[in-house]
Amino acid sequence: MAAEPPPYMRVADDLRRRIAAGEWSVGERLPSRAQLAAAYGVGTNVLQKAQERLIIEGLLEGRAGSGTYVRTPRERLRMVRSRHRERRGDSPFRANMREQGRRGSWESHSEARVPAPEGIARRLAVEPGDPCVRTTYEFLADGQPVQLSESWEPMAITGDTPVVLPELGPMAGMGVVERMRSLGIVVETAVEVPRPGRATQAQANLLGISLGELVTQIERTYYDTDGRPVETADIVIPDVRWEIAYEIPVEGPEG
CATH class of the missing domain: 1.10.10.10 (Winged helix-like DNA-binding domain superfamily/Winged helix DNA-binding domain)
Incomplete structure (x- = not known):
């Protein structure tokens, strides 16, 4: 019973x-x-x-x-995750918002030489404590917060280059794929693991939602052609405002 x-x-x-x-x-x-x-x-x-x-x-x-x-019902929009957005010479987020008829922008803060925590080190295939660049982002659509992200990059890759800080230098704001390409590194694969979660107080404050509201947490890691991780990030998206859709290419028959 x-x-x-x-x-x-x-x-x-x-x-x-x-x-x-x-x-x-x-x-x-x-x-x-x-x-x-x-x-x-x-x-x-x-x-x-x-x-x-x-x-x-x-x-x-x-x-x-x-x-x-x-509560007044909120419009729930679709956020498409697609490898094609990584090939447009622009930020994938900005491209996504443009398709929604919205202006995408973000605020960020970077710190260099941050020791990699154990979990991040495992994802980046480096040793715990290795120096990384940690960048936190608050992504905005028409000035309203819609997404948070915390990104980690090994300084062994970017440390002595002009693109060590993602939002400064000649490739500022162009995204991981374009910045790595400027160093001769080709990003071939992005692996994303979405999980449901509840907003912490800090996340709720930044996103303008209530403590404990449903969010989608995406663990994303970029890999180059040798299978080396070059960046990993934790992305937080409020479920009440966005549904996540993945665009998966289907290979045609060989000719």
């Missing part, structure tokens, strides 16, 4: 049903937590947990000192 769902889940399911049925319209404030708790015959802590779940799902929003409201 299946276990009964916890009380907060039953309350969340019923609140979700009532919102879908239009009992409360978009922008309308729900009854107080105490009133709803009494109506459901549960404690206020159970009601709070149910509402927090619906806030994470994007159905409700809490307003400090005011109450809980039905």
